[in-house]
Amino acid sequence: MGKDLPAGTTAARALLLKNPVHLDDREREALHQFLRDRIDEAKADDSATSWEQQLARVFDYTAWHQFIVRIDRGKGEGYQELTKKLHGALSGGEKAIALHLPLFAAVAAHYQATPSAPRVIMLDEVFVGVDTVNRGQIFALLGALDLDLILTSDHEWCMYSELSGIAIHQIVTGDGSDAVTTARFTWDGTELVSA
Structure with a gap:
Protein backbone atom coordinates (compact mmCIF):
# COMPACT_ATOMS: atom_id res chain seq x y z
CA MET A 1 0.00 0.00 0.00
CA GLY A 2 1.17 3.53 -0.73
CA LYS A 3 2.26 6.20 1.70
CA ASP A 4 0.03 8.97 3.10
CA LEU A 5 -3.12 6.91 2.65
CA PRO A 6 -6.58 8.10 3.72
CA ALA A 7 -7.83 6.95 7.10
CA GLY A 8 -9.41 3.51 6.99
CA THR A 9 -7.62 2.43 3.80
CA THR A 10 -6.19 -0.77 5.29
CA ALA A 11 -9.58 -1.87 6.61
CA ALA A 12 -11.35 -0.92 3.35
CA ARG A 13 -8.80 -2.83 1.30
CA ALA A 14 -9.35 -5.94 3.43
CA LEU A 15 -13.11 -5.63 2.90
CA LEU A 16 -12.72 -5.17 -0.86
CA LEU A 17 -10.67 -8.36 -1.01
CA LYS A 18 -13.42 -10.38 0.68
CA ASN A 19 -16.16 -12.11 -1.24
CA PRO A 20 -19.04 -9.58 -1.16
CA VAL A 21 -21.57 -12.25 -0.17
CA HIS A 22 -19.66 -12.76 3.10
CA LEU A 23 -19.79 -9.10 4.18
CA ASP A 24 -22.08 -8.38 7.12
CA ASP A 25 -24.08 -5.14 7.53
CA ARG A 26 -21.39 -3.51 9.67
CA GLU A 27 -18.70 -4.26 7.07
CA ARG A 28 -20.88 -3.00 4.22
CA GLU A 29 -21.49 0.22 6.12
CA ALA A 30 -17.74 0.65 6.82
CA LEU A 31 -16.95 0.18 3.11
CA HIS A 32 -19.75 2.53 2.14
CA GLN A 33 -18.42 5.18 4.55
CA PHE A 34 -14.87 4.82 3.22
CA LEU A 35 -16.05 5.39 -0.37
CA ARG A 36 -18.40 8.19 0.72
CA ASP A 37 -15.44 9.97 2.37
CA ARG A 38 -13.40 9.60 -0.84
CA ILE A 39 -16.30 11.09 -2.84
CA ASP A 40 -16.56 14.03 -0.43
CA GLU A 41 -12.81 14.64 -0.79
CA ALA A 42 -13.10 14.57 -4.58
CA LYS A 43 -15.99 17.04 -4.50
CA ALA A 44 -13.92 19.43 -2.38
CA ASP A 45 -11.01 19.24 -4.87
CA ASP A 46 -11.26 22.11 -7.37
CA SER A 47 -9.12 20.33 -10.00
CA ALA A 48 -11.83 17.72 -10.69
CA THR A 49 -14.44 19.74 -12.57
CA SER A 50 -17.07 17.17 -13.51
CA TRP A 51 -18.74 14.42 -11.49
CA GLU A 52 -17.21 11.90 -13.90
CA GLN A 53 -13.71 13.14 -13.03
CA GLN A 54 -14.58 13.06 -9.33
CA LEU A 55 -15.79 9.46 -9.50
CA ALA A 56 -12.84 8.45 -11.65
CA ARG A 57 -10.53 9.81 -8.95
CA VAL A 58 -12.44 8.02 -6.18
CA PHE A 59 -12.39 4.65 -7.94
CA ASP A 60 -8.78 4.91 -9.12
CA TYR A 61 -7.43 2.36 -6.68
CA THR A 62 -3.84 3.16 -7.73
CA ALA A 63 -4.01 6.24 -5.50
CA TRP A 64 -4.47 4.07 -2.39
CA HIS A 65 -3.32 0.59 -3.39
CA GLN A 66 -0.38 -0.74 -5.30
CA PHE A 67 1.07 -4.10 -6.21
CA ILE A 68 4.74 -4.64 -5.49
CA VAL A 69 6.63 -7.40 -7.25
CA ARG A 70 9.60 -8.85 -5.38
CA ILE A 71 12.04 -11.33 -6.88
CA ASP A 72 14.71 -13.60 -5.49
Whole structure:
Protein backbone atom coordinates (compact mmCIF):
# COMPACT_ATOMS: atom_id res chain seq x y z
CA MET A 1 0.00 0.00 0.00
CA GLY A 2 1.17 3.53 -0.73
CA LYS A 3 2.26 6.20 1.70
CA ASP A 4 0.03 8.97 3.10
CA LEU A 5 -3.12 6.91 2.65
CA PRO A 6 -6.58 8.10 3.72
CA ALA A 7 -7.83 6.95 7.10
CA GLY A 8 -9.41 3.51 6.99
CA THR A 9 -7.62 2.43 3.80
CA THR A 10 -6.19 -0.77 5.29
CA ALA A 11 -9.58 -1.87 6.61
CA ALA A 12 -11.35 -0.92 3.35
CA ARG A 13 -8.80 -2.83 1.30
CA ALA A 14 -9.35 -5.94 3.43
CA LEU A 15 -13.11 -5.63 2.90
CA LEU A 16 -12.72 -5.17 -0.86
CA LEU A 17 -10.67 -8.36 -1.01
CA LYS A 18 -13.42 -10.38 0.68
CA ASN A 19 -16.16 -12.11 -1.24
CA PRO A 20 -19.04 -9.58 -1.16
CA VAL A 21 -21.57 -12.25 -0.17
CA HIS A 22 -19.66 -12.76 3.10
CA LEU A 23 -19.79 -9.10 4.18
CA ASP A 24 -22.08 -8.38 7.12
CA ASP A 25 -24.08 -5.14 7.53
CA ARG A 26 -21.39 -3.51 9.67
CA GLU A 27 -18.70 -4.26 7.07
CA ARG A 28 -20.88 -3.00 4.22
CA GLU A 29 -21.49 0.22 6.12
CA ALA A 30 -17.74 0.65 6.82
CA LEU A 31 -16.95 0.18 3.11
CA HIS A 32 -19.75 2.53 2.14
CA GLN A 33 -18.42 5.18 4.55
CA PHE A 34 -14.87 4.82 3.22
CA LEU A 35 -16.05 5.39 -0.37
CA ARG A 36 -18.40 8.19 0.72
CA ASP A 37 -15.44 9.97 2.37
CA ARG A 38 -13.40 9.60 -0.84
CA ILE A 39 -16.30 11.09 -2.84
CA ASP A 40 -16.56 14.03 -0.43
CA GLU A 41 -12.81 14.64 -0.79
CA ALA A 42 -13.10 14.57 -4.58
CA LYS A 43 -15.99 17.04 -4.50
CA ALA A 44 -13.92 19.43 -2.38
CA ASP A 45 -11.01 19.24 -4.87
CA ASP A 46 -11.26 22.11 -7.37
CA SER A 47 -9.12 20.33 -10.00
CA ALA A 48 -11.83 17.72 -10.69
CA THR A 49 -14.44 19.74 -12.57
CA SER A 50 -17.07 17.17 -13.51
CA TRP A 51 -18.74 14.42 -11.49
CA GLU A 52 -17.21 11.90 -13.90
CA GLN A 53 -13.71 13.14 -13.03
CA GLN A 54 -14.58 13.06 -9.33
CA LEU A 55 -15.79 9.46 -9.50
CA ALA A 56 -12.84 8.45 -11.65
CA ARG A 57 -10.53 9.81 -8.95
CA VAL A 58 -12.44 8.02 -6.18
CA PHE A 59 -12.39 4.65 -7.94
CA ASP A 60 -8.78 4.91 -9.12
CA TYR A 61 -7.43 2.36 -6.68
CA THR A 62 -3.84 3.16 -7.73
CA ALA A 63 -4.01 6.24 -5.50
CA TRP A 64 -4.47 4.07 -2.39
CA HIS A 65 -3.32 0.59 -3.39
CA GLN A 66 -0.38 -0.74 -5.30
CA PHE A 67 1.07 -4.10 -6.21
CA ILE A 68 4.74 -4.64 -5.49
CA VAL A 69 6.63 -7.40 -7.25
CA ARG A 70 9.60 -8.85 -5.38
CA ILE A 71 12.04 -11.33 -6.88
CA ASP A 72 14.71 -13.60 -5.49
CA ARG A 73 17.38 -14.23 -8.11
CA GLY A 74 18.95 -17.02 -6.06
CA LYS A 75 22.20 -15.12 -5.50
CA GLY A 76 21.93 -14.86 -1.72
CA GLU A 77 20.43 -11.38 -1.79
CA GLY A 78 16.93 -12.52 -0.79
CA TYR A 79 13.80 -10.90 -2.15
CA GLN A 80 14.22 -7.48 -3.75
CA GLU A 81 11.57 -5.08 -5.01
CA LEU A 82 11.41 -5.13 -8.80
CA THR A 83 12.30 -1.54 -9.68
CA LYS A 84 13.10 -0.13 -13.12
CA LYS A 85 16.78 -0.24 -12.19
CA LEU A 86 16.66 -3.91 -11.12
CA HIS A 87 14.52 -4.82 -14.14
CA GLY A 88 17.14 -3.22 -16.40
CA ALA A 89 19.87 -5.37 -14.82
CA LEU A 90 18.01 -8.64 -15.43
CA SER A 91 18.74 -10.99 -18.31
CA GLY A 92 16.14 -11.32 -21.06
CA GLY A 93 14.78 -14.53 -19.55
CA GLU A 94 14.65 -13.07 -16.05
CA LYS A 95 12.76 -10.05 -17.39
CA ALA A 96 10.22 -12.30 -19.11
CA ILE A 97 9.68 -14.34 -15.95
CA ALA A 98 9.49 -11.29 -13.66
CA LEU A 99 6.80 -9.72 -15.86
CA HIS A 100 4.78 -12.84 -16.74
CA LEU A 101 4.39 -14.51 -13.34
CA PRO A 102 2.51 -11.64 -11.62
CA LEU A 103 0.21 -11.40 -14.65
CA PHE A 104 -0.53 -15.14 -14.52
CA ALA A 105 -1.34 -14.86 -10.81
CA ALA A 106 -3.62 -11.88 -11.46
CA VAL A 107 -5.46 -13.73 -14.26
CA ALA A 108 -5.92 -16.81 -12.07
CA ALA A 109 -7.24 -14.64 -9.21
CA HIS A 110 -9.64 -12.92 -11.62
CA TYR A 111 -10.97 -16.25 -12.85
CA GLN A 112 -11.64 -17.38 -9.26
CA ALA A 113 -14.50 -14.86 -9.16
CA THR A 114 -16.29 -16.92 -11.84
CA PRO A 115 -15.30 -20.57 -11.32
CA SER A 116 -17.29 -21.79 -14.33
CA ALA A 117 -15.56 -19.40 -16.78
CA PRO A 118 -13.05 -20.71 -19.31
CA ARG A 119 -9.59 -20.08 -17.87
CA VAL A 120 -7.82 -19.17 -21.09
CA ILE A 121 -4.78 -17.00 -21.65
CA MET A 122 -3.27 -16.33 -25.09
CA LEU A 123 0.37 -15.43 -25.67
CA ASP A 124 2.42 -14.71 -28.77
CA GLU A 125 6.07 -15.85 -28.95
CA VAL A 126 5.92 -17.03 -25.37
CA PHE A 127 8.97 -16.96 -23.06
CA VAL A 128 11.59 -15.83 -25.56
CA GLY A 129 14.97 -15.84 -23.83
CA VAL A 130 13.85 -18.14 -21.00
CA ASP A 131 15.94 -21.30 -20.61
CA THR A 132 14.46 -24.79 -20.88
CA VAL A 133 14.44 -25.53 -17.14
CA ASN A 134 12.60 -22.31 -16.33
CA ARG A 135 10.15 -22.85 -19.20
CA GLY A 136 9.21 -26.21 -17.75
CA GLN A 137 8.68 -24.60 -14.34
CA ILE A 138 6.50 -21.88 -15.86
CA PHE A 139 4.33 -24.48 -17.59
CA ALA A 140 4.06 -26.34 -14.26
CA LEU A 141 2.89 -23.09 -12.65
CA LEU A 142 0.29 -22.55 -15.38
CA GLY A 143 -1.00 -26.06 -14.66
CA ALA A 144 -1.06 -25.41 -10.91
CA LEU A 145 -3.03 -22.20 -11.52
CA ASP A 146 -5.43 -24.24 -13.71
CA LEU A 147 -4.93 -21.91 -16.68
CA ASP A 148 -5.38 -23.03 -20.27
CA LEU A 149 -2.73 -21.59 -22.56
CA ILE A 150 -3.07 -20.90 -26.25
CA LEU A 151 0.21 -19.77 -27.75
CA THR A 152 1.86 -19.01 -31.04
CA SER A 153 5.53 -19.62 -31.68
CA ASP A 154 7.87 -20.58 -34.45
CA HIS A 155 10.16 -22.50 -32.08
CA GLU A 156 8.25 -23.66 -28.96
CA TRP A 157 7.09 -27.29 -28.98
CA CYS A 158 6.19 -27.41 -25.25
CA MET A 159 7.82 -30.79 -24.66
CA TYR A 160 8.35 -30.49 -20.89
CA SER A 161 7.79 -33.26 -18.38
CA GLU A 162 6.03 -30.68 -16.17
CA LEU A 163 3.38 -30.25 -18.86
CA SER A 164 0.86 -33.11 -18.75
CA GLY A 165 -0.60 -32.54 -22.19
CA ILE A 166 -0.85 -30.15 -25.08
CA ALA A 167 -2.01 -30.19 -28.68
CA ILE A 168 0.33 -28.65 -31.23
CA HIS A 169 -0.74 -27.48 -34.66
CA GLN A 170 2.16 -26.77 -36.99
CA ILE A 171 1.26 -24.63 -40.00
CA VAL A 172 2.49 -26.20 -43.23
CA THR A 173 2.57 -24.42 -46.60
CA GLY A 174 2.66 -26.06 -50.01
CA ASP A 175 5.44 -25.86 -52.57
CA GLY A 176 4.79 -22.60 -54.38
CA SER A 177 1.03 -22.75 -53.93
CA ASP A 178 -1.25 -20.71 -51.71
CA ALA A 179 -2.44 -23.82 -49.87
CA VAL A 180 -1.97 -23.90 -46.10
CA THR A 181 -2.73 -26.80 -43.79
CA THR A 182 -1.69 -27.95 -40.33
CA ALA A 183 0.07 -30.97 -38.99
CA ARG A 184 -1.23 -31.97 -35.54
CA PHE A 185 0.91 -33.37 -32.73
CA THR A 186 0.19 -34.09 -29.08
CA TRP A 187 2.48 -34.11 -26.06
CA ASP A 188 1.42 -36.28 -23.11
CA GLY A 189 4.18 -35.35 -20.67
CA THR A 190 6.60 -37.98 -21.97
CA GLU A 191 6.16 -38.42 -25.70
CA LEU A 192 5.40 -36.33 -28.80
CA VAL A 193 2.93 -38.12 -31.06
CA SER A 194 1.85 -37.24 -34.61
CA ALA A 195 -1.93 -37.27 -34.72
